[in-house]
Amino acid sequence: MKWHFDDFIYGSIDGAVTTFAIVAGVMGASLPSTIILILGFANLFADGFSMAAANYQASKARNEFIEMKRRQEEWEIDNLEEQEREEIREIYREKGFKDELLEDVVRIITSKRKVWIDTMMKEELGLIEDEKNPLDSSVSTFVGFNLVGLIPLIPFMVFMIIGIELNSEAFGYSIVSVAAAFFLVGMIKGKIVKKSILHSGINTLIIGGVAAIVAYFVGYGLNFLVS
Amino acid sequence: MKWHFDDFIYGSIDGAVTTFAIVAGVMGASLPSTIILILGFANLFADGFSMAAANYQASKARNEFIEMKRRQEEWEIDNLEEQEREEIREIYREKGFKDELLEDVVRIITSKRKVWIDTMMKEELGLIEDEKNPLDSSVSTFVGFNLVGLIPLIPFMVFMIIGIELNSEAFGYSIVSVAAAFFLVGMIKGKIVKKSILHSGINTLIIGGVAAIVAYFVGYGLNFLVS
Numbered sequence: 001m002k003w004h005f006d007d008f009i010y011g012s013i014d015g016a017v018t019t020f021a022i023v024a025g026v027m028g029a030s031l032p033s034t035i036i037l038i039l040g041f042a043n044l045f046a047d048g049f050s051m052a053a054a055n056y057q058a059s060k061a062r063n064e065f066i067e068m069k070r071r072q073e074e075w076e077i078d079n080l081e082e083q084e085r086e087e088i089r090e091i092y093r094e095k096g097f098k099d100e101l102l103e104d105v106v107r108i109i110t111s112k113r114k115v116w117i118d119t120m121m122k123e124e125l126g127l128i129e130d131e132k133n134p135l136d137s138s139v140s141t142f143v144g145f146n147l148v149g150l151i152p153l154i155p156f157m158v159f160m161i162i163g164i165e166l167n168s169e170a171f172g173y174s175i176v177s178v179a180a181a182f183f184l185v186g187m188i189k190g191k192i193v194k195k196s197i198l199h200s201g202i203n204t205l206i207i208g209g210v211a212a213i214v215a216y217f218v219g220y221g222l223n224f225l226v227s
Numbered sequence: 228m229k230w231h232f233d234d235f236i237y238g239s240i241d242g243a244v245t246t247f248a249i250v251a252g253v254m255g256a257s258l259p260s261t262i263i264l265i266l267g268f269a270n271l272f273a274d275g276f277s278m279a280a281a282n283y284q285a286s287k288a289r290n291e292f293i294e295m296k297r298r299q300e301e302w303e304i305d306n307l308e309e310q311e312r313e314e315i316r317e318i319y320r321e322k323g324f325k326d327e328l329l330e331d332v333v334r335i336i337t338s339k340r341k342v343w344i345d346t347m348m349k350e351e352l353g354l355i356e357d358e359k360n361p362l363d364s365s366v367s368t369f370v371g372f373n374l375v376g377l378i379p380l381i382p383f384m385v386f387m388i389i390g391i392e393l394n395s396e397a398f399g400y401s402i403v404s405v406a407a408a409f410f411l412v413g414m415i416k417g418k419i420v421k422k423s424i425l426h427s428g429i430n431t432l433i434i435g436g437v438a439a440i441v442a443y444f445v446g447y448g449l450n451f452l453v454s
Contacts, residue, residue, distance in 0.1 A: 005288065005292075006285045006286075006288050006289045006292075007285070009281070009284055009285045009288050010281050010282060010284070010285035011281075012281075013277075013280065013281035013284055013285075014277050014278050014281040017277035017280070017281070018273075018274055018277055021273050021274070021277070042445045045441075045445055046245075046248050046441060046442040046445040047245055047248070047274075047442075049438055049441050049442070050240075050241050050244035050245055050248070050438045050439075050441075050442055051241050051278075053240065053244070053434050053435065053437065053438035054236070054237050054238075054239075054240035054241040054244070054435075054438075055237060056434060057236055057237070057240055057412075057413075057416070057431055057434055057435075058233045058234070058236045058237035058240075059233075061232065061233050061236050061416045061419070061420060062233045064416075064420035064422060065232075065233075065419065065420045067420070068420045068421045068422070071421075095335065095336065095339070095342045096335050096338065096339055096342060097332075097335055101328075101331050101332075101335070104328050104331075105324075105328075105332060108322065108323050108324055108328070109322065111323065112322070112323055115322045115323060122349050122350075122355065123349075126355045126357060127355070128349070128353045128354070128355055130353060185284075186284075189284070189288045189291075192288070192292065193288060193291035193292045193294070193295045194295045194298075195291060195295070204284055207280050207283060207284055208280065208281075208284075210280065211276055211277045211280035211281070212277075214272075214273060214276050214277075215273040215274075215276070215277055218269045218272055218273040
């Protein structure tokens with residue numbers, strides 16, 4: 001399987017925010033940490049699965065869209081040959097070719113059906129068949145969601161294991177953990193795209209932090225309404 | 228703003244599944260429909276916002292990755308000129324060019340820095356700078372999430388407006404609605420990618436349906452554990 005870091009980032013941020021939202025929501029109701037853990041893990045599994053399934057459908061839609069465009073180009077080459085040849089001429093004129101050399105290039109490109117279609121796809125439509133397997137995309141999302149989404153739950157797990165029932169304290173650690181998780185995801189992103197690791201970490205921390213604060217107020221405010 | 232149908236599909240399926248999961252979860256606890264609606268709308272807003280924020284970060288990461296690769300290619304052209312010229316030669320040899328014509332093509336392509344780099348990006352790396360604005364992506368996700376995610380809540384809203392408190396009946400309609408929503412999203416997808424609308428509708432219904440069933444059992448089973 002091929003790893004997709006953008007899907008991983010997508011899943012990991014959403015996983016951390018939604019798990020944190022559940023922790024925040026349940027905190028307001030002063031329930032024992034067992035409940036927080038059950039609800040948290042349920043969200044990790046159910047929401048992670050849902051997101052992976054949605055990702056699968058969206059990635060498949062994107063691939064099918066590209067396939068459809070290829071079939072369209074194939075049809076055009078078969079039925080509007082002269083017009084499509086003129087488009088190749090235009091593309092290479094733009095690149096700086098002219099006169100006889102331009103005609104030679106057009107002749108070679110249009111002499112192989114696959115080369116001709118590939119050129120139209122890339123140059124006219126800006127589409128490249130990335131062999132992005134929808135399953136790889138959705139697995140990357142799911143793993144990111146569960147791995148990073150687990151982080152806000154860790155303090156509650158640790159407190160439960162060592163036998164302390166101090167939810168408000170665990171919640172404090174949970175806030176710190178989720179902030180650290182965003183920073184870490186941002187740093188990984190910065191490392192991959194070779195930008196400033198610090199800058200990228202802070203950036204993701206801010207975006208994720210705002211989302212977590214929104215989720216917190218919705219979760220907490222909700223409890224207020226319900227109880 | 229530009230509409231991104233793949234992000235819309237992503238958001239809409241996840242929105243429908245997670246809202247349905249909440250409806251299913253709350254149903255088990257036999258709470259009044261007000262609670263289902265409050266929790267449902269809170270999820271729409273908070274989870275939709277979270278997903279949009281995560282999408283923003285992931286789209287930005289993808290764009291930054293492409294930019295990074297472009298800077299790399301620029302460096303290579305400046306520092307490893309002969310090697311990069313040979314790569315262009317190889318790319319056009321593959322397309323069927325040879326001898327003098329091949330040398331002419333290489334000369335023209337490598338005479339303009341932008342054309343040279345664009346060719347390396349597209350042909351060597353398979354990367355195209357799609358002008359996919361991260362904000363457009365995340366708005367498409369958010370709208371899809373909220374629009375389609377609203378559907379499982381509609382029966383409860385209607386029942387509340389007409390003043391009937393029959394949650395189990397509303398839940399039945401909710402199941403039918405969410406199934407209809409998946410089918411509809413699938414049909415839209417089929418229409419866009421010009422595939423069989425019926426086939427595409429059934430396909431999304433199955434994937435979304437499985438995700439919703441998983442979410443249902445987690446939500447329902449959870450209630451059993453908690454209460």
